[in-house]
Amino acid sequence: MATILIVDDSTSMRQMVGHTLKAAGYSVAEAVDGVEALKIAKSEKFNLVLSDVNMPNMDGITLIKELRGLPAYKFIPMLMLTTESVSSKKMEGKKAGATGWLVKPFNPEQLLGTIKKVLG
């Protein structure tokens, strides 16, 4: 089964996303910010990265840029969890190499729908 890395500084969001994905049978790893995510991503291989944008230490856009630079993550789908109010961030994220985005708020069904879209 596909493995997914969730990056979000909000515990409740991580719990919700993590719980939903695990219930759907994915295996999940969690990180609280870009720095931790980068460390985990280098030690394990993931099929998908889901990252929040606004985080302390390293934000989601920098994380995606860093990950895209790694050979192992060159073609791996990476989705940003974002809100509409930062539409400029979507473009910034795309430029950094994000595959797409998932607009908050989303419910578990929408989350799984989007995941299916990229993991096929």
Add this chain to the structure above:
Amino acid sequence: MTIDMQQFHQTFFEESFEGLNDMERELLNFEAGNGDSDAINTIFRAAHSIKGGSATFGFSEVAEFTHRMETLLDEIRDGKRDMTSQAANLLLKSVDELRAMLTAMSDHEDIDTAEVLHLQQQFDLLLQGDEPSQAGDKGVDVSADVEQESAAGTGWKITFSPHPHMLGTGNEPLRMFRELGSLGELTVSVDHSKLPSFDELIAEECYLAWTLSVVGDIPLVSVEDVFDWVTDDCDLTITALSDDSVVREDGHEETHDSTTDEKLALVGNPAEEKRSGGERRSPLERRKPSSAEASSIRVSTEKIDELVNMVGELVITQSMLNQMNEEERAEGDDEKFKDGLAQLARNTRELQESVMRIRMLPISFTFNRFPRMVHDLSIKLNKKIELKTSGEQTELDKTVMEKIGDPLVHLVRNSLDHGIELPEVRLKAGKPETGVVHINAYHKGGNIIIEITDDGAGLRKDKILKKAIEQGLVGKDEVMSEEKIHDLIFHPGFSTADVVSDVSGRGVGMDVVRRNIKDLGGAIEVTSKEGVGSTFSIRLPLTLAILDGQLVRVGSETYIIPLISIVESLQARPEALSSVAGRAEVYKLRDEYLSIVRLHEIFGLEPKHTNLCDGLLVVVEGEGRNVGLFVDDLLGQQQVVIKSLETNYKRVEGVSGATILGDGTVALILDVSGLIDFSRHGSMSAVA
């Protein structure tokens, strides 16, 4: 699949309250002129997380409210607007309001919509009022682009030619086609004309282009959604198929609905906004302690690891002892057995300490509320006050911390109100205009010490003494040490404030503060110098679960006296004993008369000694008074684990709890304050 979102609510509330504390702290830094871009980012992130979470978990009022905060903060972050004191104050009020809203929600109560609307209007005014014209998109408008355009019953022709780098964004044409295929009947033709010769081919680039047609009653947005992420990474045209080329196919409309829902979720429900609450209360008053005392606790993984490790050690020791029990006894086994027991004792002690540490939190959780309080009160009092805190990382038990919060607030308020003088008074006295209140915490022995120091006016001895004599607390000609006079302020009903102020002196006196601290097994003292300032020093046990006790024997029973309340123990001299009115016995200790409480009488026991000079007097202190407890003998001192009598049996006067001693017998822990009350009134109901 259905996921119960309620299970995440508690976490959401907890992290939101933490976020609000962060916001408050950083906003106050701004007020003090110490704000920077890091601070703005922290504030923004907190508002952003609360907004995202509340929208996700279905708290639309909170989401809408924080959206306005976020818009303002976004403009400040982008440098389009300054953090004016007006903005900071509005944000601070919003922090209070959000706290109230979240508290209400976690308690399943209605929120005060009137205040919410009021603040929202202020945000709207501020946002529209001056310069930045609609900076950032407002996010809540359901724009026209979701109109119900559908190629009614026909389908769509799509030309799709990805830019060479598209694969590098993780977008895979195959998956997109599969998604299109789920919308309707799909036909695909590929254009490979751009494919270079094998030598020039770069495997990571995309050279192919496709023409696709998808047939069915499909809304345009559903098709657009498929390509939503790659609009900038490809050339794309979507045109309606002409009617004649189509076979009709039904039932693929759902996708569209879900996307509109998601956009609508942020738009507040106007009907709900209308049901406004009754009278307006200030958010601070609505902040209820019940939910502020969160029922769960966050523990660092480090502490947990330590515990796991410790349990492992314990298991090893246990198996070692077990093995020794099974094997044939041999020479030297006693020694090994002793070693094993010693190891077990060490493991147990370490395990106990680790478990205790789980409940320990840094006192910063309590200190956090003071910057805001000092900020608000100094405005109200027209004083200039700087707050310093130190020792925020000092840890203490969560329960103790929750209970010490209110007494601390009271003391800090007192320091601000009565301690620090008005700026002009300070200048006249040759002091700097700005007064300093310093809150410090540190560990000392098995206790935590919290000190509140101000460089204000100090306690006025003459005034205190005069008042005390007026109230009959002190005899006219009594000679009292400075210490004793200062201590009078903790006497019930004592107040020297000339005017009952709005800030302190609401009828809750220092006596209540002392009693609350006593209830926690702690003590409070004051040292003060007129014109220089005062220091209130609080000593608290680190935990309520364990107590340092003095074991005493009365008849055949063992009792425990909390060590903290013992002043001294002595053997009575006959000449110092006397009895008042033939009954109440007193003992003259230096210049003081102590009432004597015979424990054997209270507990109805047959004592070893009835003559006061044969046993021992343990002088204990409580409620500002000393009494002598008459016991047969002093035994050892040890830490005891407190077991509640109320939960296991029923409340017994004169006894605060029980514990189990090493030999398995139960010993009662004496309630010193209760015994002192007894000596005062000479009666005690229902003594077991």
